[in-house]
Amino acid sequence: MDAVSGDLLSPRELLAFRGMLAVHTEVTHALDAELRLEHDMPIATYDVLLNLTNSPDGSMRMGELADRVFFSRSGLTRLIDRLEGAGLVVRIPCAEDRRGWWAQATDEGRERFEAARPFHRRGIRAHFLSKLSDADQDLLGEIWRRVVPTAM
Amino acid sequence: MDAVSGDLLSPRELLAFRGMLAVHTEVTHALDAELRLEHDMPIATYDVLLNLTNSPDGSMRMGELADRVFFSRSGLTRLIDRLEGAGLVVRIPCAEDRRGWWAQATDEGRERFEAARPFHRRGIRAHFLSKLSDADQDLLGEIWRRVVPTAM
DNA sequence: TAAGATTGATTACTCAATCTTT
DNA sequence: AAAGATTGAGTAATCAATCTTA
Numbered sequence: 103m104d105a106v107s108g109d110l111l112s113p114r115e116l117l118a119f120r121g122m123l124a125v126h127t128e129v130t131h132a133l134d135a136e137l138r139l140e141h142d143m144p145i146a147t148y149d150v151l152l153n154l155t156n157s158p159d160g161s162m163r164m165g166e167l168a169d170r171v172f173f174s175r176s177g178l179t180r181l182i183d184r185l186e187g188a189g190l191v192v193r194i195p196c197a198e199d200r201r202g203w204w205a206q207a208t209d210e211g212r213e214r215f216e217a218a219r220p221f222h223r224r225g226i227r228a229h230f231l232s233k234l235s236d237a238d239q240d241l242l243g244e245i246w247r248r249v250v251p252t253a254m
Numbered sequence: 255m256d257a258v259s260g261d262l263l264s265p266r267e268l269l270a271f272r273g274m275l276a277v278h279t280e281v282t283h284a285l286d287a288e289l290r291l292e293h294d295m296p297i298a299t300y301d302v303l304l305n306l307t308n309s310p311d312g313s314m315r316m317g318e319l320a321d322r323v324f325f326s327r328s329g330l331t332r333l334i335d336r337l338e339g340a341g342l343v344v345r346i347p348c349a350e351d352r353r354g355w356w357a358q359a360t361d362e363g364r365e366r367f368e369a370a371r372p373f374h375r376r377g378i379r380a381h382f383l384s385k386l387s388d389a390d391q392d393l394l395g396e397i398w399r400r401v402v403p404t405a406m
Numbered sequence: 407t408a409a410g411a412t413t414g415a416t417t418a419c420t421c422a423a424t425c426t427t428t
Numbered sequence: 429a430a431a432g433a434t435t436g437a438g439t440a441a442t443c444a445a446t447c448t449t450a
Contacts, residue, residue, distance in 0.1 A: 110375070111375060111378065111383075114388065114392060114395060115383050115391060117391075117395030118386065118390075118391035118392075118394040118395050118398075121394060121395055121398025121402075122277070122278060122394070123278070123282070123324075124398065124402050125274070125398050125401045125402050126274060126278040127324045128401075128402045129401070129402075131324075146440095163410085164410075164411060164412095165409090165410065172275075172276075172279040172283075173441085174441075174442060175410080175412085176411085176412070176413080176441085176443080177440080177442065178411095179413085180412095180441075181440085183412095184440090199409090200449055200450085201409065201410045201411070201448065201449045201450070202409095202410055202411075202449095203410080203411070223262070226263065226267075226271055227267075229401075231263075231267050231270065233397075233400045233401045234270065234397065234401075236266065238270075238393075238397055239266045239267060239269075239270035240266060240270075241390075241393060242270040242273060242274070242397070243269030243273055245273075245385075245386065245390055245394070246269065246270075246274065246276065247269070248385045248386075249277045249280075249385045249386075250273075250277050250280045250281075298418095315432085316433060316434095317432060325419085326420055327432080327433065327434085328419080328420065328433085328434070328435080329418080329419055329420065331435085332418070332419075333418085333419095335434095336418090348432090351428075351431090351432075352426085352427060352428085353426060353427045353428070353431065353432045353433070354427090354431090354432055355432080355433070
């Protein structure tokens with residue numbers, strides 16, 4: 103917060119920033135790999151099903167879902183194509199706005215998600231949360247909220 | 255640290271974990287986009303040049319570099335192919351072990367990197383570090399070190 | 407004319423198999 | 429054999445252009 107913008111990053115700044123890159127990569131790769139191995143489900147698929155399941159009526163508009171899972175619009179179109187092919191999701195035309203579509207988890211999608219969920223939860227704790235005290239977690243939450251106010 | 259492994263993630267856990275995903279995505283996308291726009295340089299290229307430039311003799315073995323930039327071996331091979339084509343990097347056969355190669359930044363690679371460096375540094379501060387106090391940064395560094403001891 | 411979503415073309419990453427040297 | 433690195437084949441993401449409805 104006190105550094106002048108022209109000079110090198112201080113060790114403190116370097117560790118705070120590059121540490122996040124290292125941890126994020128390390129943790130998400132581990133979670134993705136174990137979810138693929140044990141539940142044949144990439145983490146992107148898990149995140150889609152999580153968002154759909156969490157939503158009040160079990161469905162979300164394509165655009166909003168894309169924002170939630172940090173995909174481009176076209177990227178999400180392709181992902182939902184695959185999930186629809188795999189029988190985990192269906193598209194439902196949107197009655198109020200006929201340009202739009204709802205993505206909705208199928209029964210199989212929900213089952214596959216619920217089956218994977220406790221496993222993934224254990225993974226998140228094993229690879230990340232277990233290394234943090236409650237105070238650490240509170241502080242992290244506080245920091246994330248400050249960095250991207252809109253996203254949380 | 256106190257949660258039982260079977261139950262849902264608490265709000266505290268959720269914010270600590272999913273916040274990191276949101277911040278990481280948000281920040282790295284912003285940095286990548288502005289580096290491409292202003293210096294025609296994807297962030298992966300920047301990271302390669304950063305590691306090569308930081309290294310004592312200005313070069314690194316392919317495998318070690320792959321680990322540092324979180325790429326697979328084959329992924330790094332392709333990236334270095336492209337950077338060699340663009341004149342930013344050269345491969346030098348390794349005398350001590352003739353299976354191996356050194357990747358080394360060219361003069362142009364160093365120049366392009368040094369030109370981009372202050373800009374990227376300002377970006378890291380603008381998008382991330384400026385939202386954190388010195389104490390926040392210290393604590394983050396401390397946390398990252400605990401989560402992936404090897405990587406830092 | 408703009409917004410929601412998809413498509414076409416391209417780029418880039420990964421795994422598994424391979425080649426070369428140890 | 430095993431390790432460093434590359435290659436072939438396949439998958440998946442993006443941008444820009446397009447189609448449809450508002």
